[in-house]
Amino acid sequence: MGQSRSPLGVADLERLAARGWRAPEEEPLGGWLMRAGGGFTGRANTALVAGDPGCPLPEAVEAVAAWYRARGLRPGAQLPGVQARRADAAFAAAGWDRDEDVLVLTAPLVAGPDGGVPVELAGTPDDGWLSTSGYLRRAEPATARAVLTNAPEVVFASVRADPPPAPPVAVARGVVTGDWLGVTAVAVAEEHRRRGLATAVMAAVTRWGAARGAGWVYLQVTSSNAPARALYRRAGFVEHHRYHYRWAPS
Template identity: 45%
Template sequence: MAEVTRTHVIEDLQVGSRVVVRHRLPDGAASDALGDLVAADDTTLRVATRRGEVTLARADVLAAKAVPPPPARKGPPHTAIGTDDLERVMAEHWRPLERLDLGGWRLRASEGFTGRANSALAVGDPGVPDAVERVERFYVERGLPAVVAVAHPADGLGEGDPLVDDLTARGWTVRTPTVVMTAATDDLPAAREVALPDGLHVETRPEPDDAWLAQYHYQGAPTVPAAGRRILVSADEQVFLRILDGTETVAIARGSLSPGWAGVTAVETAPSHRRRGLGRRLLAEVADWARDRGAASTYLQVQADNSGARALYGGTGFTVHHGYHYRVAPSA
């Protein structure tokens, strides 16, 4: 049975990610191993390919990079990707301070900052019959509520799924039903197509400055803790945008990157500047940034009951891919 194991990192590749590794063969020719990176140490890499697991000597590796997941169905990449694979992609854009793997599940903890970084991502098989109990122990040991993130079709809350039904029977309550929306990056508007009101301009930075952080209010929190600052810069690459009215920051967004994918998070507009097209301009700015980096697809997440935001995103080219929500264990 699978045990909880720590995530290992080989240079900028993470165990569990899909990779292509070009390596030297005994006759001097080169070949590619495409699959999931299952293990890495100082001398070897192990890659699970379609033909079985292969062990490669690091001395024979010519190049290695992470690649997007394979399509689960026909269609463009942003719709062809499967739900579990897209959940794994999104997890790489918002990495926790601590992660332990339980089979295919990811147990994440980050001092309580955001649900994404403090929940067990329940995708794949945990490999053990007592997975829920292990999740509970993991969070109790860290002084955090036990939370499971459950992905499901956009309609409903995953009723009929064995895990959902089990958590319901245990009394785990629903929190923050959310819709995941995706788009082909090339179909999104460019910044030059979305004019700003007179007197406003855009600034971008690779890290959030104090003015950006002051405008970011995750679920009403007045300040971003140190844990949050680390999570915000946890992706392979990210960009922080703000729209200024003179010297005042009136809207912000964060773009992030993983192989083949861009993500849009932390979109906020000051109440005084809403309904002026600032959100649409921020999306266009992220799209330009993503196109420059070769990200074919873009995703975002929006609370299911936020009809205004869903209309905005739908109007720029995003469509619903799937839904997810959190299940929270009963208080002790």
């Protein structure tokens, strides 16, 4: 993958990524997007702060808080890039807690090579996939699947060391939105790391995305995940922008 600069700005890329990780319930607040997905993942249960909410920022913060509390969820906001600084200050003034930075990385899409590791591709994640990804620790399977499969073109990649019902030892999710491939949920069982399995599932997902016309790829990684950041840097990804979450006081 080369080092060309992404053709999308921060707000447009975040809106595209939101279409690739869609919550079952969404409602706009001006240019912001409030999302609820049963508490499964920050991306599906926070307000995407991109654009003008159509009202003064303190009122927008209160509207977000009320929307999530009405659904029994802790109010949260996703604040991407420098364009969200004024809104971030408003959430901070209301006492909302800040999480660590998440890096959004992009690269021109080049289909990865077939390195000889058998990778299974499926249209839905089974319980083994959810277990390896870690999502079974965060939500009931039905809640997780409602978010993970809520896209027109989505794939779930798995590498297995043993036949089912043994869980996979490496997994990844891919979603094509327009001409972009989003790669998420790359995970490898601890005892199988440093064997090239993350590279294998990513290569399979990029081949799948390229076959569907995607020309660019994005992914997200927390700033504290040094091994993953090194893997993606070697694969040619560059930082596009960062975002963080804010959460209302409990």
